[in-house]
Amino acid sequence: MKPEFHSLYTHGFIRAAVCIPHLKVADPAYNVARTIGLARKASAMKAALALFPELGLSAYSNEDLFHQDALLAAVRDAIRHFLMESRQLTPVLVVGAPLRCEGRLFNCALVIYRGRLLGVVPKTYIPNYREFYEKRQFASARDAVATEISLLGRTVPFGNDLIFAASTLPDFILHAEICEDVWTPIPPSTYAAMAGATVLLNLSASNIIIGKADYRRKLCAVRSGSCIAAYLYSAAGQGESTTDLAWDGHALIFENDECLAESDRFAAEEQIISADIDLQRIVQERMRMTSFHDAAGDHRERVGRLRRVDFEFEVPAGPVPLARQIERFPFVPADAALLDERCYEAYNIQVHGLAKRLASSGIRKLVIGVSGGLDSTQRSSWRPRPWIAWGCRAPRFSALPCRGSPPATGPTKTPSASCRPLGSPPARSTFAPPACRCSRISAIRIPTDSRCMTSPSRTCRPATAPRTSFGWPTTMTPWCWARET
Numbered sequence: 001m002k003p004e005f006h007s008l009y010t011h012g013f014i015r016a017a018v019c020i021p022h023l024k025v026a027d028p029a030y031n032v033a034r035t036i037g038l039a040r041k042a043s044a045m046k047a048a049l050a051l052f053p054e055l056g057l058s059a060y061s062n063e064d065l066f067h068q069d070a071l072l073a074a075v076r077d078a079i080r081h082f083l084m085e086s087r088q089l090t091p092v093l094v095v096g097a098p099l100r101c102e103g104r105l106f107n108c109a110l111v112i113y114r115g116r117l118l119g120v121v122p123k124t125y126i127p128n129y130r131e132f133y134e135k136r137q138f139a140s141a142r143d144a145v146a147t148e149i150s151l152l153g154r155t156v157p158f159g160n161d162l163i164f165a166a167s168t169l170p171d172f173i174l175h176a177e178i179c180e181d182v183w184t185p186i187p188p189s190t191y192a193a194m195a196g197a198t199v200l201l202n203l204s205a206s207n208i209i210i211g212k213a214d215y216r217r218k219l220c221a222v223r224s225g226s227c228i229a230a231y232l233y234s235a236a237g238q239g240e241s242t243t244d245l246a247w248d249g250h251a252l253i254f255e256n257d258e259c260l261a262e263s264d265r266f267a268a269e270e271q272i273i274s275a276d277i278d279l280q281r282i283v284q285e286r287m288r289m290t291s292f293h294d295a296a297g298d299h300r301e302r303v304g305r306l307r308r309v310d311f312e313f314e315v316p317a318g319p320v321p322l323a324r325q326i327e328r329f330p331f332v333p334a335d336a337a338l339l340d341e342r343c344y345e346a347y348n349i350q351v352h353g354l355a356k357r358l359a360s361s362g363i364r365k366l367v368i369g370v371s372g373g374l375d376s377t378q379r380s381s382w383r384p385r386p387w388i389a390w391g392c393r394a395p396r397f398s399a400l401p402c403r404g405s406p407p408a409t410g411p412t413k414t415p416s417a418s419c420r421p422l423g424s425p426p427a428r429s430t431f432a433p434p435a436c437r438c439s440r441i442s443a444i445r446i447p448t449d450s451r452c453m454t455s456p457s458r459t460c461r462p463a464t465a466p467r468t469s470f471g472w473p474t475t476m477t478p479w480c481w482a483r484e485t
Helices: 030-045 064-069 069-088 180-182 188-194 213-227 277-286 290-298 298-303 336-361 373-380 386-391 452-453
Strands: 013-020 050-053 092-101 102-111 115-122 148-151 154-157 162-166 173-178 199-203 230-234 251-255 258-262 271-278 307-311 363-371 395-399 436-438 459-462 483-484
Touching: 013 030, 013 230, 013 251, 013 277, 013 386, 030 050, 030 069, 050 199, 050 230, 064 069, 069 092, 069 102, 069 115, 092 115, 092 173, 092 199, 102 173, 115 148, 115 162, 115 173, 115 271, 115 307, 148 373, 173 180, 173 188, 180 199, 180 213, 188 213, 188 290, 188 298, 188 395, 199 213, 213 230, 213 251, 213 258, 258 271, 271 277, 271 459, 277 290, 290 298
Parallel strands: 013 050, 050 092, 162 307, 173 199, 199 230, 363 395
Antiparallel strands: 013 271, 092 102, 102 115, 148 154, 162 173, 230 251, 251 258, 395 483, 436 459
């Protein structure tokens, strides 16, 4: 089938969604119904991926109810129902559930696509500090011996070393980790990214305390930036028990340190956020970042042990317009405060570079030649600094105009108050039109002093002299001006 040109999937993008459903504690039947409802909405948006919170089919705050056979059996029934309902849905669905394996209970992420359970990823780092005491109920992925798990009559891959790759959609490679995993010095997603995963997922419950939301944003930004990947984060919202904790339903989508979407926190309604992720950008950035691959080489043994689960992804049919915001001026921030910071940096980068050059070379006089509207604007706003003047006591600025932008006054105009006769001493902060034609455009050897005006050298010629091969085109009236500082 011929690819649809007006589809973002044809151009290296995917649409990803993060969902925050309403839940009830220890009520898998209710929870799976709410989860299916948001999964259908994600499918209607033609998303390729939909992420749900940690332990979303059972709820997170069940405490010792997790050890009840009735709850675990109800979770298995909810998984069976969810698999059936997902057969006609577009996205890869990643949901959380407690599963028993090898006599232990694991906090798991289930990766599901069109009625098929692709694999199960258990949580690696189990928090047992402050308000957390998960080790009372759950075991770590490190404790698992088996690499497969039997669930609902099928045997599927099991472990925190799984990456899921869409064989029919290049560079769409997933990895899932759970909540506390990202709060550790070396999260499991680090190795997954070095093994090729481009979209990293975090199923989280994550209670809220003052200041934690900002720290989450920083975590996701750093993970997406250092791994050169997309990072999706989903936290629990309405319905979790508030006996000991509170929840804000925080959802985030980051791409390479940039926040693409964020949910409203403490929302009364269920939420779904989405963003179009540029997979080609991620792959291109990794290709250029040589240190990324050097790090993968240093951890070759661990990265090489990751298992790859391939599946055939059906690209949504028909046009799928890009919903991603494209800045009109990508290098000019729209935020005023950020724009001021960028301008401050750009200005001082040039000033410091020039100051170092002057100090190193011992130059005592400086001529800066600029040509062009933007350069001239920058030059006209320049003000000497004391430490610049120390490196060059007599800076002189010269400029040549752009084609089609003659000055208000020039050699062919009637001199204004800012012009001075030939040979007259220069006045401070005045413009002086010299009566010479510069036959060679140079940023350094632009004669603008009175000696050039009165006795032209081989690089200057009188205004009436014919141009040389290095002169200005005959269609343009050349002129030059100087500013004394």
